[in-house]
Amino acid sequence: MTEEMEMLYEKLSYCFENRKFADLRILLLDMEPADIAVFLEERLDEKEQIMFFRLLPKELASDVFIETDSDTQEKLIKAFTDKELKAVIDDMFLDDTVDIIEEMPANVVKRILKNSDPENRKQINELLEYPDDSAGSIMTPEFISFSAGMSVDRAFDKIRKTGINKETIYTCYVTGAKKKLIGVVTVKDMLLADKSDIIENIMSASPVTVETLEDKEQVALKFQKYGYLALPVTDKEGCLVGIVTVDDAVDVLQEEATEDIQKMAAILPNEKPYLKQSVFSIWKARIPWLLLLMISATFTSMILSGYEHALSALASGAVLYAFVPMLMDTAGNAGGQSSGTIIRALALGEVGFKDVLKIVWKEFRASLLLAVSVAAVCFAKLMLIDRLYNGVTVKIAAIVSGVLFITIVMAKLVGCLLPLLAKKCKLDPAVVASPFITTIVDALSLIIYCSVSIFLLS
Amino acid sequence: MTEEMEMLYEKLSYCFENRKFADLRILLLDMEPADIAVFLEERLDEKEQIMFFRLLPKELASDVFIETDSDTQEKLIKAFTDKELKAVIDDMFLDDTVDIIEEMPANVVKRILKNSDPENRKQINELLEYPDDSAGSIMTPEFISFSAGMSVDRAFDKIRKTGINKETIYTCYVTGAKKKLIGVVTVKDMLLADKSDIIENIMSASPVTVETLEDKEQVALKFQKYGYLALPVTDKEGCLVGIVTVDDAVDVLQEEATEDIQKMAAILPNEKPYLKQSVFSIWKARIPWLLLLMISATFTSMILSGYEHALSALASGAVLYAFVPMLMDTAGNAGGQSSGTIIRALALGEVGFKDVLKIVWKEFRASLLLAVSVAAVCFAKLMLIDRLYNGVTVKIAAIVSGVLFITIVMAKLVGCLLPLLAKKCKLDPAVVASPFITTIVDALSLIIYCSVSIFLLS
Numbered sequence: 002m003t004e005e006m007e008m009l010y011e012k013l014s015y016c017f018e019n020r021k022f023a024d025l026r027i028l029l030l031d032m033e034p035a036d037i038a039v040f041l042e043e044r045l046d047e048k049e050q051i052m053f054f055r056l057l058p059k060e061l062a063s064d065v066f067i068e069t070d071s072d073t074q075e076k077l078i079k080a081f082t083d084k085e086l087k088a089v090i091d092d093m094f095l096d097d098t099v100d101i102i103e104e105m106p107a108n109v110v111k112r113i114l115k116n117s118d119p120e121n122r123k124q125i126n127e128l129l130e131y132p133d134d135s136a137g138s139i140m141t142p143e144f145i146s147f148s149a150g151m152s153v154d155r156a157f158d159k160i161r162k163t164g165i166n167k168e169t170i171y172t173c174y175v176t177g178a179k180k181k182l183i184g185v186v187t188v189k190d191m192l193l194a195d196k197s198d199i200i201e202n203i204m205s206a207s208p209v210t211v212e213t214l215e216d217k218e219q220v221a222l223k224f225q226k227y228g229y230l231a232l233p234v235t236d237k238e239g240c241l242v243g244i245v246t247v248d249d250a251v252d253v254l255q256e257e258a259t260e261d262i263q264k265m266a267a268i269l270p271n272e273k274p275y276l277k278q279s280v281f282s283i284w285k286a287r288i289p290w291l292l293l294l295m296i297s298a299t300f301t302s303m304i305l306s307g308y309e310h311a312l313s314a315l316a317s318g319a320v321l322y323a324f325v326p327m328l329m330d331t332a333g334n335a336g337g338q339s340s341g342t343i344i345r346a347l348a349l350g351e352v353g354f355k356d357v358l359k360i361v362w363k364e365f366r367a368s369l370l371l372a373v374s375v376a377a378v379c380f381a382k383l384m385l386i387d388r389l390y391n392g393v394t395v396k397i398a399a400i401v402s403g404v405l406f407i408t409i410v411m412a413k414l415v416g417c418l419l420p421l422l423a424k425k426c427k428l429d430p431a432v433v434a435s436p437f438i439t440t441i442v443d444a445l446s447l448i449i450y451c452s453v454s455i456f457l458l459s
Numbered sequence: 460m461t462e463e464m465e466m467l468y469e470k471l472s473y474c475f476e477n478r479k480f481a482d483l484r485i486l487l488l489d490m491e492p493a494d495i496a497v498f499l500e501e502r503l504d505e506k507e508q509i510m511f512f513r514l515l516p517k518e519l520a521s522d523v524f525i526e527t528d529s530d531t532q533e534k535l536i537k538a539f540t541d542k543e544l545k546a547v548i549d550d551m552f553l554d555d556t557v558d559i560i561e562e563m564p565a566n567v568v569k570r571i572l573k574n575s576d577p578e579n580r581k582q583i584n585e586l587l588e589y590p591d592d593s594a595g596s597i598m599t600p601e602f603i604s605f606s607a608g609m610s611v612d613r614a615f616d617k618i619r620k621t622g623i624n625k626e627t628i629y630t631c632y633v634t635g636a637k638k639k640l641i642g643v644v645t646v647k648d649m650l651l652a653d654k655s656d657i658i659e660n661i662m663s664a665s666p667v668t669v670e671t672l673e674d675k676e677q678v679a680l681k682f683q684k685y686g687y688l689a690l691p692v693t694d695k696e697g698c699l700v701g702i703v704t705v706d707d708a709v710d711v712l713q714e715e716a717t718e719d720i721q722k723m724a725a726i727l728p729n730e731k732p733y734l735k736q737s738v739f740s741i742w743k744a745r746i747p748w749l750l751l752l753m754i755s756a757t758f759t760s761m762i763l764s765g766y767e768h769a770l771s772a773l774a775s776g777a778v779l780y781a782f783v784p785m786l787m788d789t790a791g792n793a794g795g796q797s798s799g800t801i802i803r804a805l806a807l808g809e810v811g812f813k814d815v816l817k818i819v820w821k822e823f824r825a826s827l828l829l830a831v832s833v834a835a836v837c838f839a840k841l842m843l844i845d846r847l848y849n850g851v852t853v854k855i856a857a858i859v860s861g862v863l864f865i866t867i868v869m870a871k872l873v874g875c876l877l878p879l880l881a882k883k884c885k886l887d888p889a890v891v892a893s894p895f896i897t898t899i900v901d902a903l904s905l906i907i908y909c910s911v912s913i914f915l916l917s
Contacts, residue, residue, distance in 0.1 A: 031665045035684045038763040041864055160650055170647050171629050188646055189628050193617055207489045226493045228706040230629075230688060247705055248686045254709065255683060265723065266799025267792050274806040276817065282747025283825040287796050288832055294792050295833055295863075296840060298785035300680060305781040306849040312777075319771055321779050327756035329784055333791070334725050334752050334894050338745050345717055346733040359734065367741040374746055375753055381750035382754060391764040405753075433729055436792045443784055 024154035038068035043073035063092035071104035081301040087116040098139035137213040140243030145173040149201040172231040182241040264431035333439035339416030354425045368413035376406040408446040496526035509538040520549035529562035545574040595671040598701030603631040607659040628689035630689040640699040682708035722889035766909035791897035797874030811885045826871035834864040866904040
């Protein structure tokens, strides 16, 4: 938090506690809703929150409400009268209402729907039907549309009349019969055109569109690729049903990146900010993978136990054990590098399963280079450092470095192939990330290490 | 690639090869610059690329140019005549020109600057001075500004006259003497106001601003927090020097997420798309961490060697070795979960070093819950499964589970503390991610495992 914001928050607290409501109002009118929401959540207790909310200038209330987290929203809604609730809901865009509804318990949802306009209620119910990951779930039906024959002048009149309630006014949509989308026109086009120009002549007739059921991550990537401020959402018949705006796309990109990072760290996705997660919800998100990976490590124990007699029979058995952790860590790191790279490239749409041969070929060559470098340094390290404290012979050093070489190449191939296969099977590539690959590569490299050692040393 | 796009590309190829340039032009005018750039890069060889580029409708040329990658840009520039180069540069926004210049070799940069307008050249040089990670490096000086006393009608005239060359026309800036920023007004405000209203009365007088030297990741997070389409950039005196638009913020967020994922996978940041990276550049990005982590694993070898005699003296020495991989993997996973969580929370600005006590306390409680669950399941697994293939006794099972418990708690604390400490030391938290933490936690858990085993079993 900046000092400036800290001072502002102190002024707010002072006005609020000393009931200087007129001063409070003046301060609030100059603030961003997101900053007011932080003040409300972090500086006030539950009782004060509802009191403070009632003091908000009417035009700010629903904007601040949207910016609070779902726990606060639930508490506020429970404290609202029906009239207050209706005022807040009527002022929100429908996609925001839907986002809030999705986080609320059934009784709160009922109250929200009961207090919506019949027309809004119908649209909310339609939006709620779309699958969680689809364009439909993040779109809003509040857009401005023109008919093709309208003049620019009349189009501006329409914006002036209806624009205040639309999520964006800068991109407008041209529709024909049955709301069929026939073009897109921006306010910039309109401002640079003549007042008497006809919309049809200045619109772009083959706009980028998304379909209601398109994956919302794909939609967000389209924003990044084409750089638009809003994209039209059409149904299968090409009729315009809503728009997605760039702010929603930004949220999707950030959420997806967070989700990928969580999966790569062996955590189940968890949308809440860290400080608002309960200890139990942290446990719930982390325990499944931790248990699964612990149990699957049974294989490594089995392998080591299986080779135990043969290894113990060797004079250098104990020396060989000492390098197991190093081999396994390096294998895990090498595999994690490849899987991390491919998972991110898949998420950005840079590669797909169709590129599998190109990717394997590139990873194979890179892995040879990496394996040679690491094995050579490892051999040198074994002869220079490790020889000082344990009985490494040239033969053992060669075996360890040789196995390290094979392990790295293998780890890289497994690391790039598994995310691609997951994608092909319509699974999330991030699920087969580093921790999962480590377990597989550990087992494989142990088998190679033990069998090669026994073969060459006994 | 969608089928629709595939068909479009085939049509383009057909027209291009058969020299049907009028048809080609019609197709191109309806396409997105980003899609044309993909066609140019993926379907044409070097010689065809420049020929194709010369056929582009003039209004598309620089938009397509910006969308190609830096290797293609370099090749094109080298093939351009000075006149062609000047035409492309004059049509670009200055922030895009600066982005391109940053990727080019010195002789190409010279040519670009030589072919820019003197006024542009001066501004480009100023933009190039800003540090790589600063707001200044992603801003553009091409914005629309009004004086406070202008009427809405006259402001619209100014947009119509100068808007075509500005990066956005939807957010305009009100400046006073010496370009001091005094307010922000949107085209929406202007459209909903009366034509004779004075800008000063409808502008927002305390806009969100960023400073030229502010970290560009912070700037991008402000876009996400406040939802604006553009933010004004001011110098230390509060004078307006440029704007950042939301499309640049989206790029920054995506780049930063990619960078964090790369660092978490022990790779040095690499901005190029995966398929365009050379095998050597992949090697260069991955070898440093792979070597460093391999060498630092010397500690685990040292520890195991140090305890060798004592462990071999135990009847159950070989059984104990068999669980080392499982212990180490679980420790790595537990630490990775915490470091991944905290690194992402830091990147999203959800937490900071000031929250260290809250975080440690939360992670400590979560780690106790997790450690109890995993240790209990591990004990059951050892008695039910592992007993079948190796000589696990109740005592050994208790030792392994007990050490697992301690290891998980320790790994979680190290995993959450290190990224926070890195942040405090102004290092990138993502650098001390999972692979690094695994190495530390491995060594610690091995010491505990060996010493506890020897103490209790000998």
